[in-house]
Amino acid sequence: MALEFYQLTLTGDREINQDFIAHIVNDSYALFVVADDLGGHHAGEKASRFFCQGLLRFADTYGKQVQRSPVDTFLIWMAAAINEMKRLFAFDKSGNDAHTTCAILYMDEQRVLTAHCGDSRIYRMNPQQILWRTRDHSIPQQLVNEGKITEQEMALHPEQNQLTRSINILKAQEVEINLYPAMKKGETFMLCSDGFWEYVKQPEFLQLAQSASGKDELGKLAQLAIFRAHGKSDNVTAQWIRRR
Numbered sequence: 001m002a003l004e005f006y007q008l009t010l011t012g013d014r015e016i017n018q019d020f021i022a023h024i025v026n027d028s029y030a031l032f033v034v035a036d037d038l039g040g041h042h043a044g045e046k047a048s049r050f051f052c053q054g055l056l057r058f059a060d061t062y063g064k065q066v067q068r069s070p071v072d073t074f075l076i077w078m079a080a081a082i083n084e085m086k087r088l089f090a091f092d093k094s095g096n097d098a099h100t101t102c103a104i105l106y107m108d109e110q111r112v113l114t115a116h117c118g119d120s121r122i123y124r125m126n127p128q129q130i131l132w133r134t135r136d137h138s139i140p141q142q143l144v145n146e147g148k149i150t151e152q153e154m155a156l157h158p159e160q161n162q163l164t165r166s167i168n169i170l171k172a173q174e175v176e177i178n179l180y181p182a183m184k185k186g187e188t189f190m191l192c193s194d195g196f197w198e199y200v201k202q203p204e205f206l207q208l209a210q211s212a213s214g215k216d217e218l219g220k221l222a223q224l225a226i227f228r229a230h231g232k233s234d235n236v237t238a239q240w241i242r243r244r
Helices: 044-057 070-088 093-097 139-145 202-207 215-228
Strands: 003-010 019-025 030-037 100-107 111-117 121-126 129-133 176-181 188-192 236-243
Touching (some): 003 019, 019 044, 030 044, 030 188, 044 070, 044 100, 070 093, 070 176, 100 236, 111 121, 129 202, 202 215
Antiparallel strands (some): 019 030, 030 100
16 A cells, blocks of 8 residues: 555653554555553553564454455454464463553555554544544543543543553453544544653644644654653654555
């Protein structure tokens, strides 16, 4: 696929980077992934990495099958990735308590598929507006859905880190999958961890959707997110994708 894309992952104010990113772009399809451990859980940096490695391992098996049976194949692919995550944790007892979020974007000429779990997000934008974003699996998202807080209040809510879903080798699959029309020329997708979106405002997201935007603008907003966290920045991870 004819895509322009950039990605970054920064440690922020943490000691280590527990986020993980991955991508595949070939003639048939493109796949982008952001995974973010759940801070207090053990081996989180392994959970995010092992899950992404599982997705990539089975890409040849399932990548092209998605075009024949999109949602069903994607469900099987996610389950295979979690099983691979379990295999990689086989001799590591901390794996039972290892959790990760994910935001996964699959694109081919006919469709867009998203899979997400937790509060890592995918945004779809054109230069005029944010067309949609994935809905977090979190307490603040539930409060937004109920009209009790606003979208802008989510990032600073005291329960921001309270998730209602995560990926773990001992739990049944909780990945939410959605099917959308194909990406149009000039549209922009953003995948990001909460360390990025919590401190980037909606008008600033739209800056990334303008025709002249790209790598420099992505880097500046990532640094701005770290600055706005006032010494308490989480890992900051983002992928920017545009169709040429």
